[in-house]
């Protein structure tokens with residue numbers, strides 16, 4: 001589903017995958033679960049997007065429901081894989097995780113805060129995992145937030161503490177986002193918030209007493 005011009009949402013079995021049109025092709029934000037592969041390929045067919053048009057898969061973080069489908073999606077597309085430097089050991093399977101496991105993959109592009117990857121700006125927002133990132137698309141005024149927050153009934157919510165490695169750090173990362181300029185928030189769980197993304201973020205911050 002094209003939710004904004006050039007931004008496509010593929011709903012996975014657990015989390016969202018976004019395809020973003022950039023100059024020269026598409027960026028895939030996350031890769032879903034291993035089982036989401038069929039959903040993604042079916043979507044590409046229906047949208048008339050060639051698999052090889054996906055130039056890079058950027059991971060918001062290394063949890064199974066975001067990175068589990070990575071290996072197959074890379075094989076299909078030939079895309080490069082980009083992730084924050086601190087997430088790389090988990091993706092390569094060098095460091096164990098308490099979460100569900102998936103086939104390890106190598107990372108081609110290591111990201112740091114402030115980097116730009118195919119036109120998307122990297123904002124390091126640690127807490128949920130050490131190398132969680134948000135991706136800001138300044139031309140489309142949208143931000144892809146991974147599991148920093150999720151959407152429920154039109155509002156943004158803090159991820160349940162149980163799911164985050166450092167919930168307090170995650171909260172500090174939520175507060176950091178108000179410094180950026182965007183209108184639309186694209187969460188990995190729930191629906192995108194179109195037009196009033198900043199307002200929804202401010203509301204969450206005030207609910208959290210920050």
Ligand SMILES: [Zn+2]
Nearest residue numbers: 061063128147
């Ligand atoms: Zn997660």
